[in-house]
Structure formats: structure tokens, C-alpha cells
Amino acid sequence: MKVFMTSMLTIDLDSERWECASCGHDIGDARDNYKKGLLVRERDPSEVHAPILDAAKYDFTFAPDPDWCRIVEYCCPNCGRLAEVEYLPPGHPPAHDIELDIDALKAQWAKREPLDKPVLGPDFVAPPHSH
Amino acid sequence: MGDDMDIGGAASSAVESFLKETSLYLAPDPEIMENHGLEPRTAFEDQCIAKEKDPVRLEIVRERILAGVNESFEMLENMGAAPGAKWGDCVSAVYTASGDLSLASSGGVVIFCNLVQYPIKFVNKYWANEPTVGIKEGDVFIVNDARYGQAHNTDQSMMMPVFHEGRIVAWAGATVHEGENGAIEPGGMPSLAEQIWDEGLKMSPFKVAENYKLRRDLVTFLQNSVREPKLQYADMKVKMYVCRRIETRIHEAIAEYGVEAVVAALRMNLEDTDAEVRRRLSEWPDGTTRHSWWTDGTLRENVQIKINLELTKKGDELTFDYRGSSPEFTNRSNNSLDITVKGMLAQLFLTFIWPDIPRNQGVLAPMKFIFDNPSVLKPAFGTPNAQSMMTVFTAWSAGQVCAMKFLYSNPHKYTRVLAPWFNMINTFLFGGLTQHGEMVGNVCADINGMGGGALADRDGEHGCAPIFATMSDIGEQEFIEEEMPFIQIVSKKMMKDNQGFGRQRGGMGYQMVLAMRDSPAFGFMLTAMGAKFPNIPGLFGGYGCPTYPLARVSGVDVFDILLKDPGSFRYSIEELMNERPFKDGKYTTHPMTLGYTLAKRGELYMISQGTGGGFGDPLDRDPKDVIRDLDEDLISHDVAWRIYRVVYSRETLLIDELATEEARNAARRARIAASKPFGEFCKEWVKDKPSGKVPYYGSWADKSLVHAGSPDAVHPAGKVNPPVIMTHPLQAKIDRLEAELATCREGKG
Numbered sequence: 047m048k049v050f051m052t053s054m055l056t057i058d059l060d061s062e063r064w065e066c067a068s069c070g071h072d073i074g075d076a077r078d079n080y081k082k083g084l085l086v087r088e089r090d091p092s093e094v095h096a097p098i099l100d101a102a103k104y105d106f107t108f109a110p111d112p113d114w115c116r117i118v119e120y121c122c123p124n125c126g127r128l129a130e131v132e133y134l135p136p137g138h139p140p141a142h143d144i145e146l147d148i149d150a151l152k153a154q155w156a157k158r159e160p161l162d163k164p165v166l167g168p169d170f171v172a173p174p175h176s177h
Numbered sequence: 178m179g180d181d182m183d184i185g186g187a188a189s190s191a192v193e194s195f196l197k198e199t200s201l202y203l204a205p206d207p208e209i210m211e212n213h214g215l216e217p218r219t220a221f222e223d224q225c226i227a228k229e230k231d232p233v234r235l236e237i238v239r240e241r242i243l244a245g246v247n248e249s250f251e252m253l254e255n256m257g258a259a260p261g262a263k264w265g266d267c268v269s270a271v272y273t274a275s276g277d278l279s280l281a282s283s284g285g286v287v288i289f290c291n292l293v294q295y296p297i298k299f300v301n302k303y304w305a306n307e308p309t310v311g312i313k314e315g316d317v318f319i320v321n322d323a324r325y326g327q328a329h330n331t332d333q334s335m336m337m338p339v340f341h342e343g344r345i346v347a348w349a350g351a352t353v354h355e356g357e358n359g360a361i362e363p364g365g366m367p368s369l370a371e372q373i374w375d376e377g378l379k380m381s382p383f384k385v386a387e388n389y390k391l392r393r394d395l396v397t398f399l400q401n402s403v404r405e406p407k408l409q410y411a412d413m414k415v416k417m418y419v420c421r422r423i424e425t426r427i428h429e430a431i432a433e434y435g436v437e438a439v440v441a442a443l444r445m446n447l448e449d450t451d452a453e454v455r456r457r458l459s460e461w462p463d464g465t466t467r468h469s470w471w472t473d474g475t476l477r478e479n480v481q482i483k484i485n486l487e488l489t490k491k492g493d494e495l496t497f498d499y500r501g502s503s504p505e506f507t508n509r510s511n512n513s514l515d516i517t518v519k520g521m522l523a524q525l526f527l528t529f530i531w532p533d534i535p536r537n538q539g540v541l542a543p544m545k546f547i548f549d550n551p552s553v554l555k556p557a558f559g560t561p562n563a564q565s566m567m568t569v570f571t572a573w574s575a576g577q578v579c580a581m582k583f584l585y586s587n588p589h590k591y592t593r594v595l596a597p598w599f600n601m602i603n604t605f606l607f608g609g610l611t612q613h614g615e616m617v618g619n620v621c622a623d624i625n626g627m628g629g630g631a632l633a634d635r636d637g638e639h640g641c642a643p644i645f646a647t648m649s650d651i652g653e654q655e656f657i658e659e660e661m662p663f664i665q666i667v668s669k670k671m672m673k674d675n676q677g678f679g680r681q682r683g684g685m686g687y688q689m690v691l692a693m694r695d696s697p698a699f700g701f702m703l704t705a706m707g708a709k710f711p712n713i714p715g716l717f718g719g720y721g722c723p724t725y726p727l728a729r730v731s732g733v734d735v736f737d738i739l740l741k742d743p744g745s746f747r748y749s750i751e752e753l754m755n756e757r758p759f760k761d762g763k764y765t766t767h768p769m770t771l772g773y774t775l776a777k778r779g780e781l782y783m784i785s786q787g788t789g790g791g792f793g794d795p796l797d798r799d800p801k802d803v804i805r806d807l808d809e810d811l812i813s814h815d816v817a818w819r820i821y822r823v824v825y826s827r828e829t830l831l832i833d834e835l836a837t838e839e840a841r842n843a844a845r846r847a848r849i850a851a852s853k854p855f856g857e858f859c860k861e862w863v864k865d866k867p868s869g870k871v872p873y874y875g876s877w878a879d880k881s882l883v884h885a886g887s888p889d890a891v892h893p894a895g896k897v898n899p900p901v902i903m904t905h906p907l908q909a910k911i912d913r914l915e916a917e918l919a920t921c922r923e924g925k926g
């Protein structure tokens with residue numbers, strides 16, 4: 047049975063593996079940090095948040111300062127889709143951001159119906175128009 | 178019982194009462210302030226619940242009282258004199274006799290759900306049996322000192338006991354963000370505060386009305402202590418009558434349903450909320466999610482400040498562990514009280530995660546909080562906290578990210594998973610003489626225009642609502658201009674490319690281009706973070722917001738230019754700053770932390786509201802949505818290609834789907850080629866301490882050790898010695914200039 051943990055990561059409860067939600071690629075042990083099975087690169091933040099004001103003219107341009115901030119991107123080694131983006135000061139260790147109790151997860155899902163896609167939640171219903 | 182120090186019941190109570198009677202000063206009581214949970218049931222509550230336990234009947238009573246509270250909230254919003262009251266920065270509520278907040282108004286700011294309980298508990302504990310004070314029918318108490326239980330000292334609460342047959346059966350309360358409070362700067366939230374004594378009024382809970390009448394001597398004292406004496410008096414009257422309306426509605430409910438039904442309904446509302454929150458938490462997976470974020474200033478200087486969160490969910494409990502966050506800044510105002518953090522998180526759950534849960538403090542009962550003591554999120558008693566938002570908003574966003582990582586897999590949801598909401602006060606504060614000759618000091622309602630986070634299947638909403646009040650208003654610019662001597666020449670116009678990129682993009686922020694017009698003395702101020710390090714991330718592969726500067730054009734009078742050469746004006750920050758259309762203008766950018774500055778007629782002050790975070794990989798965004806954003810001038814051709822890789826005709830905006838698919842596949846392949854396996858990456862990337870290029874506060878890899886400004890100043894968390902004391906920015910400037918001067922002189926000599 048598969049559990050949709052994030053929009054890019056599923057856990058196969060039988061094999062206890064992280065998998066890419068997009069291409070099914072095996073990423074790693076569900077009891078371990080999924081980032082270990084992804085590819086990573088560091089980017090100067092202005093490659094993403096490019097200066098809106100002319101960087102030759104101004105100190106503050108809408109682009110983050112690379113001495114303060116770098117963007118670290120994690121993608122699936124097979125399909126290349128982004129699974130996570132971290133904003134970190136240069137050299138700061140990446141977070142082990144999702145650490146699950148897999149035994150508890152299995153027990154929880156033993157009582158649930160398997161899903162073939164993630165549940166988004168209730169639809170937005172606009173209140174009736176009145177005035 | 179079984180205490181090491183047990184000296185027998187009678188003896189210990191004698192010691193207790195001796196200590197109580199001989200206390201020279203009743204500071205905030207840690208026993209009250211450390212407990213955000215529910216008070217134990219009283220014997221009377223037990224009795225009432227035994228008699229009235231039909232949930233349907235209790236629900237009818239609950240709705241009846243809630244209708245009264247909502248009615249009182251309308252009064253508060255419509256009669257309140259403070260600008261904050263007019264946009265809903267206020268709340269009214271009913272509390273149990275013990276002081277737990279049971280029913281908050283449906284409108285207003287839910288952060289107060291974890292705040293006004295504390296002063297009521299203080300009054301119950303210290304003033305009820307105090308012969309010089311006491312609690313009688315018709316008494317009203319007031320408080321504004323955040324350390325006794327408020328978000329910050331700019332808020333003022335009034336609290337009234339509700340009696341029935343000689344017994345307190347409930348409390349009514351009303352809170353308003355009043356603004357002015359006599360602090361070192363106008364407006365109630367002084368960035369300049371270096372000591373708590375710079376923060377203005379310090380009202381511990383005290384009785385300000387008897388027999389439903391304000392005591393004129395005390396009112397005069399309070400008026401005499403603030404810059405807006407009219408406002409102080411007017412809103413005290415309003416809050417008292419709001420409490421009185423709640424009291425009336427409770428008395429009517431008692432007359433109709435009996436006191437037992439009312440007391441049982443108030444108590445069971447809390448217990449049922451606690452039980453339902455536990456049930457919902459049980460649906461989450463067990464485990465830990467982690468998120469660190471950095472703010473980039475104290476409002477006086479740019480420094481990197483870490484907020485560290487480890488959120489653990491086990492069974493039906495949730496633990497927020499903020500250890501490893503920055504040490505406190507002992508002479509800066511950007512520290513936040515822990516009760517404020519808890520109040521903000523209550524509102525994360527009550528409005529963003531489970532909006533169907535009754536709005537009361539029971540939501541926090543299954544939650545625990547751990548802080549380093551002292552730290553930036555739990556400052557010591559004497560540390561200023563007037564600008565607590567500068568850290569509490571980041572602490573809130575960390576909570577939002579961590580909660581969403583638990584929420585996504587749940588088969589039953591009560592709202593949708595959301596990328597981070599924009600969280601910073603990108604708005605102008607203002608003060609001075611208006612065109613009508615009145616003295617004012619307050620904040621633009623654009624504070625409420627924060628961009629919404631993206632959802633899994635929908636883009637975020639533009640300029641939507643602030644994180645602390647999902648139902649609020651940004652006001653009518655034309656009305657504001659009738660009262661204030663400044664004009665927003667560009668107003669509510671989305672800032673192009675200011676987007677949280679993602680498969681679904683964040684709701685965007687609009688630009689504000691201001692100029693002062695008709696006043697001999699009027700100025701602006703800004704108190705926002707995020708000019709160096711962005712304020713929020715995205716979610717699941719989406720990006721966060723960019724950074725935000727203040728842009729200025731001085732040495733011009735644009736009203737003159739608009740009269741003589743209107744064609745030269747440009748209607749966006751980007752064009753005004755990059756094209757520099759006014760030849761005599763001086764064009765500069767700054768962080769958004771402007772101290773109060775007197776404006777000259779027609780000079781431009783320009784900022785942008787922030788964007789919410791994106792959701793998912795931008796390369797998966799539907800090309801049609803990219804073209805729609807392009808067509809609506811929300812993004813540039815550069816972003817459509819560089820971020821979204823859409824191929825289209827620039828003339829017709831017709832998408833070449835095949836070429837787009839190919840370009841995106843190529844971009845994914847390039848991404849793979851440019852990336853490394855995690856282990857290899859970490860070997861090169863991870864350093865054992867901060868770079869030293871930026872003053873750094875908080876933990877690095879190990880949350881038990883915190884940096885206090887430099888890579889090598891490391892202390893055990895909560896034990897930073899010497900404590901962090903910042904140099905006055907002017908002194909820092911003088912020191913730098915003197916050093917330069919010395920070097921120059923040496924060079925010449």
C-alpha cells in the first residue's frame with residue numbers, strides 16, 4: 047500500500063521505501079532521510095529570484111543576498127522533478143525534515159482503505175451572495 | 178504530596194500565606210504564565226455538568242452565547258476609536274469563572290485566544306481575596322503589559338466578572354490593538370525600545386471601573402501617560418460596554434436555560450474542543466518534522482537570527498520544540514514572549530488547519546512547547562518585546578511548514594494543504610499633522626494585504642489577508658486620503674515577477690508608491706524584515722518569496738511633475754527606479770526598516786507587499802497558467818522562460834506545446850546533470866560554523882549550542898554569557914568612521 051507523504055514523495059508500506067510520486071523511482075529506506083536518495087544542487091538565490099531593480103545601480107534589488115542565503119534544490123535522480131527546496135545560510139546543514147515512525151504508520155494504515163491518489167481536502171464553496 | 182520539600186499541609190499553607198501577604202511586588206506569576214492548558218474543573222462545574230449533559234441542549238446554549246459575543250464584537254469594531262478596531266484587530270470573548278477562554282467572537286484576531294486568560298487568572302488569584310481590591314459585580318479590570326498576558330503592549334484588554342446570585346459564573350473580555358501607548362515612539366510598537374521602560378504604559382491587571390463606571394482619576398492617569406488621550410478614554414468606554422453587552426447576554430441565557438446549562442456549556446466547549454483536537458491529531462502520522470528559518474534583522478541592524486523548530490507528533494499530542502533558536506537580544510524589541518508564540522500557533526490551527534473547530538483555548542490543550550530560557554522566543558522579564566512580530570511571525574511560519582508535512586498524507590482533511598502564507602508587515606507606519614490639523618500616529622491597513630500560499634490544485638490569492646486575521650480588510654484608499662496628508666500614487670497594483678514560483682504559484686503582493694502632500698510635519702516609518710533573506714519558503718518543490726527593499730526618490734516633487742510633465746511619470750517601482758525618469762531625483766534602496774523620517778512634499782516612498790509561497794515544481798506548471806500570468810502582467814517574458822520554460826509566440830502568446838515539453842525535459846536533464854548525490858553534496862556544502870560574513874545568532878548543527886553574533890562566540894543554549902547587547906547603530910557608525918579617519922590620518926602622516 048502506498049501513502050502519499052508529500053506531492054512528490056510516497057512511501058510503500060510493504061517494502062518500507064520512499065518512492066518518487068511522479069515516476070515511481072525507488073528513493074530509499076522509509077526509516078531514513080529521503081534526501082539521501084535524491085540529487086542536490088546549490089544555487090545563487092538570484093538565479094531564481096532575479097533582481098527586479100538594476101543590480102548595477104542598487105544594493106537592494108528584490109534578490110536575496112548570497113552571503114545570507116543560498117537555495118538548495120533536491121530532485122528525483124530519474125525524472126528530475128523537484129521534491130524539495132531549502133533556503134539556507136551558506137554551509138548550514140540541510141534539515142532532516144520528515145522523520146516518521148514507520149511502525150506506527152503501518153498500524154494506522156492497516157485500518158484505512160488504500161488510496162490511488164492523494165486526498166486534497168474539502169472543496170472551497172463560496173458563501174451565497176447576499177446584499 | 179510526596180515532594181522533597183513536603184513540610185505538612187497546614188504548615189506549608191501557613192508559609193504560602195505568609196509569603197503571599199509579604200510579597201512586595203506581584204510580578205507575573207509563573208504558575209499562571211507557564212500553563213496554557215485548561216484549569217481543572219471546579220466543584221460547581223462538576224455539579225452543573227452532572228445536571229446538564231445533553232450535548233444538543235448545550236450546543237443550543239453555546240450558540241446562544243456565541244451570538245451575544247458576535248454582537249459584542251460588532252459593537253467593538255463599529256464603535257472602537259482605534260484604527261486597529263476598524264479593520265478587525267480586536268476580539269471579544271467569554272471566559273469560564275476560572276478564566277479559560279471558552280468562546281471567542283467569530284471575527285477578529287484569534288491570537289488573543291491564548292492571552293487574556295492569564296490576566297483573568299491573575300485577578301482571580303491575587304485580587305479576589307485582597308481586601309484593598311476584591312471582585313464585585315460591576316467591576317472592570319484592565320491590562321496591557323504583555324508579560325501578564327497580551328500579544329504586545331499596544332493591545333489593551335478589559336475584563337468584567339459575570340455574577341449570578343453572588344457567584345462569578347463567567348468573565349467577559351474585550352481586546353483592541355489600540356496603537357498609541359506612550360512609548361518612546363508613537364503608535365505603540367517602538368522599534369527603538371532598548372529597555373522595557375521605553376515601551377510605554379505598563380498596566381498590570383487592575384480595577385479601573387466599579388459599579389459599571391470608569392474611575393475618572395485612573396482614566397485621567399492613563400490619558401496623561403499616552404499621546405492620544407481621547408483615544409484612551411473612548412476605547413475604555415467601548416470595551417467596558419462590550420463586556421457589559423456580553424454580561425447581559427449571559428444573564429439572558431441563564432434566565433432562559435438556567436445557570437447550570439450556561440456553566441456546563443462553557444466548560445464542555447473547552448473539553449470537547451480538547452477531545453476533538455486529540456482525535457484529529459491521532460489521524461496524523463507519528464514522527465518529527467523539522468524546519469529552520471532566518472530573519473535578517475533586529476529593526477536596528479541587519480543580523481541573521483535563527484528560528485529553529487522540531488515538531489513531534491505522537492499519539493494524540495503535539496510538541497513544538499523551538500530550542501536552538503536565537504538567544505534573546507537584551508536591548509532590542511524583536512523578542513517575542515512564549516505566550517505570543519502559543520497564541521499565534523492557536524490561530525494557525527483555528528483558521529488555517531481546522532477552521533471548523535470552536536475558537537477557544539482548548540485547541541492548545543493537547544500541545545506542548547519547549548523553549549530555551551531565555552531566548553528570542555522566551556525573553557527574560559526585563560527584556561523588551563514591543564516588536565515581537567519580527568520573530569513570532571517566523572516562528573509561526575515554521576509551524577505552518579512543519580504541520581503541512583504531517584497533513585498531506587491524511588485521508589481526511591478539514592482544509593487543504595497550503596504553502597506558506599506571506600508573513601511580514603510590508604506596510605507604512607505614519608505620523609504627524611494631517612491636512613485637518615490633527616495629530617495622528619498609526620499604520621496603513623495594507624498590513625492586511627499579505628499574499629496567500631499556493632494550494633495543491635490552486636494558485637494562492639493575491640493581497641489576501643494577514644496571517645494573524647483571515648477575515649480582515651485593507652480599507653478604502655480614497656477614504657484614507659481624505660483624512661491623511663499622503664497619496665498612494667500607485668496602489669494595489671501587483672508587482673511584476675514578485676511571485677512565489679511553483680506548479681501552483683503563491684498569491685502575489687502589490688506595490689505601494691506614496692508621497693506626502695499637505696502637511697507641515699508628517700513622516701513615515703517601516704518595520705519589516707526580509708531585505709537580505711526571504712521571509713518564507715515554498716512547499717514540496719515550490720519556491721518562496723523574494724526579498725523586499727524600500728525604494729526612495731528624493732529631491733523631487735512629483736506633484737509638480739504630474740502637473741507640468743505628467744507623461745514622464747512611471748506607474749511601477751521597477752520603471753521608476755530603473756528608468757530614473759526625473760533628472761534631479763536621487764534614487765536609493767534600503768532595507769525595510771526605516772526609523773521615523775519626516776517626509777518632504779512629493780518625494781516617493783515605495784515598497785511592495787509580499788507573495789505567498791509556491792507549491793510544487795514550477796516546471797510542472799500548466800503552460801496556460803503561465804501565459805495567463807504573463808497576459809495579466811504578473812510575470813515577465815524572462816520568468817516565463819527562466820522559471821517555467823514555456824515556449825510561445827511573443828506576438829500572439831500562442832503556446833508551442835511540443836517545444837515547451839522538449840524545453841522542460843531538457844531543463845530536468847540539465848538539473849540532474851548539475852546535481853550531486855546527497856552525501857557528496859553535504860561533504861562540500863556543510864561547514865561546521867557560520868561563514869562570519871554576517872553576524873549570526875542561534876544554533877548551527879547542534880541545537881544545544883547557540884552562536885551570539887560570530888562564528889566563534891558559542892554558548893550553551895539558554896546560557897549565553899555575556900548576554901547579547903547590541904551597540905547603538907549610531908555609535909557603531911561613529912566607531913567605523915573614527916577608525917576610517919584614523920587610517921586616513923596615518924596614511925597622510
Ligand SMILES: [Zn+2]
Pocket residue numbers: 066067068069070071122123124125126127
Ligand atoms: Zn521521479
